[in-house]
Amino acid sequence: EAGVAQSPRYKIIEKRQSVAFWCNPISGHATLYWYQQILGQGPKLLIQFQNNGVVDDSQLPKDRFSAERLKGVDSTLKIQPAKLEDSAVYLCASSFSHQETQYFGPGTRLLVL
Amino acid sequence: TQLLEQSPQFLSIQEGENLTVYCNSSSVFSSLQWYRQEPGEGPVLLVTVVTGGEVKKLKRLTFQFGDARKDSSLHITAxxxxxxxxxxxxxxIGGKLIFGQGTELSVKP
Known part of the structure; x- marks a missing residue:
């Protein structure tokens, strides 16, 4: 069974530029999550989708971050404009339902200069 | 203030040594999970502990949930x-996973 796929794996941008990350969850998983993991910290949930609807985006900085899961399968997370403090690993995870085990992708490492 | 405090933050040991890492809180939880995240990868679930005082073993890893369900430890043998x-x-918490800041373990040959 294929795991959670993420791309790109690495991205370096200048501050004030925009960037987008893509996630393809495990087939059949209804719940999709985006986490931000700053160096030296544990992952922090940014947004949770159930199919194509948003369940929780309370920790998403909505002035610069946006995410969508239009067809209830893959998802994109966008940052516009990026700030230095956005440098982090962005992890996507999926689960069969919101109470089931979450499976994480390898993450996208973002460096904002 | 972190909901979950993990200690130590960093640990560097030689192959064959034993170690214990801790996860502490002042709150009571119905369950607690441990994950391992290898360099360049996402976290992988190792175990879920549910009952106060529960001990679970995964090969050389031993996980314990505190009697009051406020803390947990992970012991690695050899x-x-x-x-x-x-x-x-x-x-x-409320359907959301809240992580501690992690313990970075380096095992040298």
Whole structure:
């Protein structure tokens, strides 16, 4: 069974530029999550989708971050404009339902200069 | 203030040594999870503990949930280089997973 796929794996941008990350969850998983993991910290949930609807985006900085899961399968997370403090690993995870085990992708490492 | 405090933050040991890492809180939880995150990868669930005082073993790893369900420990016997990684504890709050800051373990040959 294929795991959670993420791309790109690495991205370096200048501050004030925009960037987008893509996630393809495990087939059949209804719940999709985006986490931000700053160096030296544990992952922090940014947004949770159930199919194509948003369940929780309370920790998403909505002035610069946006995410969508239009067809209830893959998802994109966008940052516009990026700030230095956005440098982090962005992890996507999926689960069969919101109470089931979450499976994480390898993450996208973002460096904002 | 972190909901889950993990200690130590960093640990560097030689292969074959034993170690224990801790996950502490002042809150009571219905369950607690441990994950391992290898360099360049996402976290992988190792175990979920549910009952106060519960002990679970996974090969050389022993997990314990505190009697009051406020804390947990992970003990590794005879560490191997393959145990290197970030060990994270996490709890579910309102359907959301909340992680500690992790213990970075380096096992040297």
């Amino acid at each position: 560490a191997q280089t393959g145990d290197t990684g970030l060990y994270l504890c996490a709890v579910r």
